[in-house]
Structures are given as structure tokens and as C-alpha cells.
Amino acid sequence: MSADPNIKGVGLVEEVFHGEQTGVEIEQNDSTASQIADPWDPEKIRVSTKNFSLRNILDMIDSEDLDLAPDFQRNRVWKARQKSRLVESLLLQIPLPAFYFAEDDDGLLRVVDGLQRLSTIHGFVRGKEFRLADLEYLNQEQGKRFGDLSPSLQRRLHNAQIVAHVIDPTTPSEVKYDIFKRINTGGEPLNSMEIRHCMSRSRSRTFLKRCTSSEIFHKATGGVLRDHVRMHDRESALRFLAFRMLDDIEQYDSVGSLERLLDEAVTKIDDPTRVSDSELDRLFRDFERSMQKGYTLFGKHAFRKWPTTSNYRSPINRALLESWCVALVDVDEVFLTQHRDRIVTGARKAMTNDYLYINAISSSTGDPARVNRRFAVARKLLEPAQ
Known part of the structure; x- marks a missing residue:
């Protein structure tokens, strides 16, 4: 229409x-409509860098200490090939780009950048949502779910290191939104409501x-x-x-x-x-x-x-x-x-x-x-x- x-x-x-x-x-x-109405002080930005094991990240998601914003429609955008290639990268021990989290006063972390990547990894390791397909190098792992992988490959996934930049809760909310807009690395930029x-x-x-x-x-x-x-x-x-x-x-x-x-x-x-x-x-x-x-x-x-x-x-x-x-x-x-x-x-x-x-x-x-x-x-x- x-x-x-x-x-x-x-x-x-x-x-x-x-x-x-x-x-x-x-x-x-x-x-200018999407810009912050009043300029903010750069000194108010508080971002620290932390390292997590993938096992630690998955446990945090399961315990809801790390919020993946459920019911987010854009998660459906990724195709099976993209998901499998992401898991393959981890199995090949290729470092992933850094993630961004925002921390609340109560210690809860929210994913600011990397939502689709973490949803994919969690879905593969915990949810058994898909089988590996269309891999580029690990052809012997084609068609396997997480439970079908050898113990050594399972450990490799669990031990993979995640680098996350964590936005401190003292950072004003409007600054957090602006940071999100600046660092969002998704294939399709998120709009303000997303x-x-x-x-x-x-x-x-x-x-x-x-x-x-x-x-x-x-x-x-x-x-x-x-x-x-x-x-x-x-x-x-x-x-x-x-x-x-x-x-x-x-x-x-x-x-x-x-x-x-x-x-x-x-x-x-x-x-x-x-x-x-x-x-x-x-x-x-x-x-x-x-x-x-x-x-x-x-x-x-x-x-x-x-x-x-x-x-x-x-x-x-x-x-x-x-x-x-x-x-x-x-x-x-x-x-x-x-x-x-x-x-x-x-x-x-x-x-x-x-x-x-x-x-x-x-x-x-x-x-x-x-x-x-x-x-x-x-x-x-x-x-x-x-």
C-alpha cells in the first residue's frame, strides 16, 4: 500500500x-529531534570495562541479573546462518566485539548493545533453539545442538571471555540513551522506542x-x-x-x-x-x-x-x-x-x-x-x- x-x-x-x-x-x-534537549556534562559519564566468562553471562541471564529485554520483536531478524556463524566464531576462539551493559541502582544489568548476540548464544547453549548449519570451517559440527558437541567444545564455549563496558547507575538516563544511540552496532539501527x-x-x-x-x-x-x-x-x-x-x-x-x-x-x-x-x-x-x-x-x-x-x-x-x-x-x-x-x-x-x-x-x-x-x-x- x-x-x-x-x-x-x-x-x-x-x-x-x-x-x-x-x-x-x-x-x-x-x-535534532532525537538529540538531548539540554547539553549534558561529559564528566557525568561513568563507564567501566569488565571481563566475564560466557558461563558467567549465561548464569546471570538465567538468574535475571542480566536482562535481555524479553518480547523484543527485532530478535527475530537474525537468520539461522548468522546465528550458527556466531557460535562458530566462539568455537574457533575468535573474540567477539565488546558488549555494553547498563547497571541499575539495585545491581541489575541491562543489555545496551549485543542483545541479539547474547540471545543467540543463550538460545543455543540453554534453550536448544537451533542446530548449527551452514558453517564455514567446522563442517564436522554441522547439524549439532549444544548437547551434541564434544565436552572440549562445550568447555570452550563456556570459558569464552566476554568484554563488556558497563554504564554506571550514576550516569543520567538521558546520557545512557545517547550512549546507546552512538554505540548501537546492530545491522538495522534501533529506534527510540526499541x-x-x-x-x-x-x-x-x-x-x-x-x-x-x-x-x-x-x-x-x-x-x-x-x-x-x-x-x-x-x-x-x-x-x-x-x-x-x-x-x-x-x-x-x-x-x-x-x-x-x-x-x-x-x-x-x-x-x-x-x-x-x-x-x-x-x-x-x-x-x-x-x-x-x-x-x-x-x-x-x-x-x-x-x-x-x-x-x-x-x-x-x-x-x-x-x-x-x-x-x-x-x-x-x-x-x-x-x-x-x-x-x-x-x-x-x-x-x-x-x-x-x-x-x-x-x-x-x-x-x-x-x-x-x-x-x-x-x-x-x-x-x-x-
């Missing part, structure tokens, strides 16, 4: 990943999974965000939650950037002293309620650009989803049903003729003026008719 050429002035570009369209519109952000997922705790990951597993979420978004390969499902839910947790949209101006708002939201959700279990339950109900109301209003065009010039079903637009869901959550559904035609007509006209609004949902979407613009338009359209 490609952008409809008849939609003029709306700016539709659907994201493509590994040659497949993802069903989500690209947000055309400035190159980085956030790797560095967050299980509480926020579990809650975002709960939100994005909701059937009304899939219905309202046409199913295109189900287990999304770029984690745009989690980001969409988090954007709603982050803005919903603000006392007033005007507070956003003091946050500095959308990325910082989302980072802070994850930090809050991960801390039960800041967001209790009952508050999470309330936020989940708010999320489902807003999804239902968005679908009630816009049907199959919910959270998609839908100008008056076309009935083409556009890709999901995350700025529309976040702003309309927050605006809709406390609006009476009977009111929405009664005024649906007027609200939808107004929204479509804004998507066609209001270029400030079009810009606010298309590019530099974290800019405070544009955030305020798209929220103001949605709120205005939901007011009772004069």
Missing part, C-alpha cells in the same frame, strides 16, 4: 522495514504489552500495530499514557521534548511508588475507552489522515492517535454519537486546509507549539456546538 497521490498537501510517507510496509506513517522530524524497551524495567514493558494486546486497540488501528516489528504499537500506547499523566497539556512546554516525556513516563510506570497498581488499572481502562471512542468517531479511518479530498485509508499517524485519544477519553460517548458527523467533518477539514494542523501531525511532532496545536484542534472540535 502506497500513499495516495490524490491527497495533496497532507504529506503521507509510510515506513518500510526490510522491504515490507509497516502500516505506520513516518514522522518527518528534524535531525532503545527505551531495552533499557526499561519489566513493569512498564508488561503494562505496555497489556495495552497493546487489547482487542479494541487492534480494532481501532485496523490490526496493523499487532506485535509491530518496530514497536510502534508500544510507542503509540506510551504516547497516550505520557500525555494522559500530565495534569495539563501546558506542562509539556517545560518537559523539553517528546522523547524526554516518554522517557519520564516509562520511569514513572516502572516505579510503583509513583504509579500504583490501581493507577495502572485506571490508565488501562482510559486507554481502552479512548480507543473505543476513536473508533466510534472515525471507524476504519481512526488515527489516520483523512482529508476531504480522498477516502483513501492512510497509514496510522501516531500524532493523531495520541492527541485524539487524550482528547476523547473523558468525552461522553452518547455526545460523540449525536455529534459524530459535525466532529468528523471538522477534523477532515482541518486535515485538508489547516496547514498549521497538518504540520503539527506530520513533522517535528515533538515541538511544543505543534503539540499544543494538535491537542487544541481536537479539544475544540469536541466542544458542544454554539
Whole structure:
């Protein structure tokens, strides 16, 4: 599905990943959008270098002292040949590139760089997930699982040395994110939500999974965000939650950037002293309620650009989803049903003729003026008719 050429002035570009369209519109952000809002002091960086045996690393993964960020879709990218060649390198005693870990105050380590490599090694040694195939040198080991290897080769794997650069917990979180973006060595660069997922705790990951597993979420978004390969499902839910947790949209101006708002939201959700279990339950109900109301209003065009010039079903637009869901959550559904035609007509006209609004949902979407613009338009359209 490609952008409809008849939609003029709306700016539709659907994201493509590994040659497949993802069903989500690209947000055309400035190159500075992903940078830290305020410069940070290099003196705050605390990184130490440590050596681990592979046996030690596997034990840490099993005991959950080293977190591999479960439920990370990008782990599926590696093919059988890549996995086998990695194990072969270890059997040949070829040193692996250094890993990066981030340490929490409680001593828990999270993988910052090297997630796919460690997942592969753990899957081979502990999980028996695959057999060695398409090896380059050790042809006699073809088709073998870990348990089929000779004791000497098993010891070689267990005794292999891993070099890891460990980011100290005193390093500010925004600096950790920036370090991740700079040193990420994956074949396909991780986006901000994928980085956030790797560095967050299980509480926020579990809650975002709960939100994005909701059937009304899939219905309202046409199913295109189900287990999304770029984690745009989690980001969409988090954007709603982050803005919903603000006392007033005007507070956003003091946050500095959308990325910082989302980072802070994850930090809050991960801390039960800041967001209790009952508050999470309330936020989940708010999320489902807003999804239902968005679908009630816009049907199959919910959270998609839908100008008056076309009935083409556009890709999901995350700025529309976040702003309309927050605006809709406390609006009476009977009111929405009664005024649906007027609200939808107004929204479509804004998507066609209001270029400030079009810009606010298309590019530099974290800019405070544009955030305020798209929220103001949605709120205005939901007011009772004069």
C-alpha cells in the first residue's frame, strides 16, 4: 500500500522495514529531534570495562541479573546462518566485539548493545533453539545442538571471555540513551522506542504489552500495530499514557521534548511508588475507552489522515492517535454519537486546509507549539456546538 497521490498537501510517507510496509506513517522530524534537549556534562559519564566468562553471562541471564529485554520483536531478524556463524566464531576462539551493559541502582544489568548476540548464544547453549548449519570451517559440527558437541567444545564455549563496558547507575538516563544511540552496532539501527524497551524495567514493558494486546486497540488501528516489528504499537500506547499523566497539556512546554516525556513516563510506570497498581488499572481502562471512542468517531479511518479530498485509508499517524485519544477519553460517548458527523467533518477539514494542523501531525511532532496545536484542534472540535 502506497500513499495516495490524490491527497495533496497532507504529506503521507509510510515506513518500510526490510522491504515490507509497516502500516505506520513516518514522522518527518528534524535531525535534532532525537538529540538531548539540554547539553549534558561529559564528566557525568561513568563507564567501566569488565571481563566475564560466557558461563558467567549465561548464569546471570538465567538468574535475571542480566536482562535481555524479553518480547523484543527485532530478535527475530537474525537468520539461522548468522546465528550458527556466531557460535562458530566462539568455537574457533575468535573474540567477539565488546558488549555494553547498563547497571541499575539495585545491581541489575541491562543489555545496551549485543542483545541479539547474547540471545543467540543463550538460545543455543540453554534453550536448544537451533542446530548449527551452514558453517564455514567446522563442517564436522554441522547439524549439532549444544548437547551434541564434544565436552572440549562445550568447555570452550563456556570459558569464552566476554568484554563488556558497563554504564554506571550514576550516569543520567538521558546520557545512557545517547550512549546507546552512538554505540548501537546492530545491522538495522534501533529506534527510540526499541532503545527505551531495552533499557526499561519489566513493569512498564508488561503494562505496555497489556495495552497493546487489547482487542479494541487492534480494532481501532485496523490490526496493523499487532506485535509491530518496530514497536510502534508500544510507542503509540506510551504516547497516550505520557500525555494522559500530565495534569495539563501546558506542562509539556517545560518537559523539553517528546522523547524526554516518554522517557519520564516509562520511569514513572516502572516505579510503583509513583504509579500504583490501581493507577495502572485506571490508565488501562482510559486507554481502552479512548480507543473505543476513536473508533466510534472515525471507524476504519481512526488515527489516520483523512482529508476531504480522498477516502483513501492512510497509514496510522501516531500524532493523531495520541492527541485524539487524550482528547476523547473523558468525552461522553452518547455526545460523540449525536455529534459524530459535525466532529468528523471538522477534523477532515482541518486535515485538508489547516496547514498549521497538518504540520503539527506530520513533522517535528515533538515541538511544543505543534503539540499544543494538535491537542487544541481536537479539544475544540469536541466542544458542544454554539
